[in-house]
Amino acid sequence: MTAPTTETDAAQAYHAFLAALADADEYAAVDVAVRLLDAGVPAERVLLDLVAPAQTEVGERWARNEWSVAQEHAATHISERVVAAVAAHVNPRPTRGRVVVACMDGEWHALPPRLVAEVLRLRGWQVTFLGASVPAAHLVSYLHRHDAHAVALACALPMRLPHAHRMIEACRRSDVPVVVGGRGFGVDGRWARRLGVAWAPNAPAAADLVADERALRRVRPADLPHLADDEYASLVKRRGELIDSALADLRERVPAVNDYTPAQLDSTVSDLGYIVDFLAAALYVDDSSLFTEFVGWLAAILTSRGVPAVAVGRSLGHYHQVLRDFPRAARFLADGEAEVAGLRRDVHR
Template structure:
């Protein structure tokens, strides 16, 4: 190994790379990544030790309201361009079977699974990356037409878990092993285990799992006996009604809401929908921590934008009244309401 290769480090280039993202300087960002490869740093390290942590910081800056949505989108687009540049520089010939990588239906965070796809490709797999929000029927149709060794599915938001479960089962009916990843399954994979599917915490672990077919197929049965009581189905059916009612309640109890601009009103409706969706997902997997952690995160996000925790508390109180006949939902709402009343901020996932 040359001295240059020993000294070059993604860690040393991180701050300069992040500055390139902040300045929306695509060319500087690409030069940084390719410069590391030219210095002998493996492409996998550039992907995982430079681009991945920088993208995490991009998301955190948006969450802290330090960056606008436009800045976050620009930085993400540049990161995607850098990944493409790295992929074009490192072009290994596939020596293994096909792996299909995709985001769950309704899931638009495509960069993390793209990194997984590139790591798999660097390790010799023939990879097909289908991108963001792939409908289950379309994915299954693709699997029927192409002989896949495995399919890797990504989910960044736990509220998508019910959709994820249906997608996982659809893939299995095609007799294709499934591995999942992403924050949507919990930082420790707890909800992947609840759904009875193989889980990988990061790209290298996903690659190792895909390479071990016995481990990939050796999964426990799903632990979803609670779905027999139809509480989740009933809650999901009332989604629109609950959002409309909560908005009307906010207008009545928080007069300032009546003066909201169209953009503010759209954002509020979106937040109300997320509350219902995360609550439904918590009921689906029977884990109140999913909903409580979301409420803590939402309070932190809104606080950074000048919205007090009491606003979330009002909505939770409304849902408590409306869902008294939903045992698990009512319990999770009560626990989350206590967090909102205490003004608890976001907790690390």
């Protein structure tokens, strides 16, 4: 391959990389990355301009039901191999303090923070990457045993925000400054601000923040006075009962549900659970847009798999009825129902 000195070369490399992911050809994918490095492209750019956008595209293809879960898993595995190959190719020696990078408890999207970890390493930090789903107690005991300059915590799913907050607080109690990132905090980091923690939109910004300890510590406290209404806590307590009643309601109103295969039933129960979990997270940060964004996403995912958006609207309506004495939850559910109704209008236009 020729040196990617022009935009066209970079675009060609990206297409070759995506094609390698689509063919589950790890050798071709590693070749594309290594050739870019050999042509003088900085490792950081290979990670952020090749691997990161390709992974986002993998997600889009899965969401549109063009790629199966198996294809997504294969592609992600290859991207992980490529990140390891890039890291081994450059392999800088640390000259700065230790930064611990970890995923929140229950968070399995380890590749995005792995990219952040590699960028920090490239910039001279000694990085300990703890990977997916790290329980808060284990993270804290690790921080106590190792002198960390900072901890970087990743969250890809907004429904994990209440857990994220507990984890951030646990790190704070150990007096280690925290930076967070990932799609779970919102595209503009607005939910990180609500939780009172420094946020970075991408790996380079995270590296800049980590290098500026005063900025890292200069954050406004969490802003969660609404939690006093107990809606979040009650919803979490009633999770199982809510899902059971929503399923019973679906069985009664949509007879086809009674003929679902065990796998279809499983994903229906998961979706009913996601609705409760995203609603709980929205209540936690007191932001209806967290819930409506999720509803739009869920409707799109189901529609691309042949399930009409009206099914989501029906379950939202059920939860709305059951939770009518919870003013904030009822308002968020009404917003969600309006979102689904808007999507249906768009489809029929």
